Amino acid sequence: MRNTTFRGAGLIGAVLVTGGVLTGAGTAQAAGFGAAGVTVTTEATGTAGASDAPGAARVLTPAIAAGLADLGGADFTKASARVTVPTLAPCAVGGPVSGSSGPVARSGLSFGGGTTTCGTETTDPASHLTTRTSTANGKNFELSALVGAGGPRLRLSGYTATCAATRTQTHASWSLSGLSGTAALPSPVPANYVRPLTSSNGTVLANAVFNVQTLPGDGSVSLTMLRFDLLPASGSTGSVTVGRTACSPTP
Numbered sequence: 001m002r003n004t005t006f007r008g009a010g011l012i013g014a015v016l017v018t019g020g021v022l023t024g025a026g027t028a029q030a031a032g033f034g035a036a037g038v039t040v041t042t043e044a045t046g047t048a049g050a051s052d053a054p055g056a057a058r059v060l061t062p063a064i065a066a067g068l069a070d071l072g073g074a075d076f077t078k079a080s081a082r083v084t085v086p087t088l089a090p091c092a093v094g095g096p097v098s099g100s101s102g103p104v105a106r107s108g109l110s111f112g113g114g115t116t117t118c119g120t121e122t123t124d125p126a127s128h129l130t131t132r133t134s135t136a137n138g139k140n141f142e143l144s145a146l147v148g149a150g151g152p153r154l155r156l157s158g159y160t161a162t163c164a165a166t167r168t169q170t171h172a173s174w175s176l177s178g179l180s181g182t183a184a185l186p187s188p189v190p191a192n193y194v195r196p197l198t199s200s201n202g203t204v205l206a207n208a209v210f211n212v213q214t215l216p217g218d219g220s221v222s223l224t225m226l227r228f229d230l231l232p233a234s235g236s237t238g239s240v241t242v243g244r245t246a247c248s249p250t251p
Contacts, residue, residue: 130251134163
């Protein structure tokens, strides 16, 4: 079953997967069925974990993540100079359970700051049932790295990525507002949707990938709201991520 709603400049939505199989309309096209989120229903469980490369944005490992969220990060090379934004305001169910960041500006991009929370709530003490929720809330993101090559300036006024997990279900979703610098997104937004970003003469300078989903098949889910892959024609190479979360079913 699917429920997708568009309100103003923001988008929200969900997709239901039962036992690892998509149900409802669009069953035959998993990759094209995604709206602005994913729901997985399964009996699988997972454990917490993540890895960080020095000076680089953290790579979420959903197959072993109890619950993670961050505002994003960046690692790219521009005119032979490396530009990095280490993972902003990371949180994890295993700690730290919250994070915050003020504005961060680098050559070619800026994050306006925001907060993250990763928590566990006991829903049935007698049965030891819990719900884990990991959420990132960011604002005022801008990518200007393409402007010098004749490309657009991408802006977001606000964004949210969240992942919630129980013993039998995980649900990840995202929303954004104030998107400018590119055309309106399709409704619904497919999973791993690629929007080429071009110069005035049509040269592709970067790809904006929305609704990046990873479903390992063990009940866990990883979601990146937006990833920019910068291409050599822009004068930069590397990537920028905006709004990430992951979670696994609870014990």
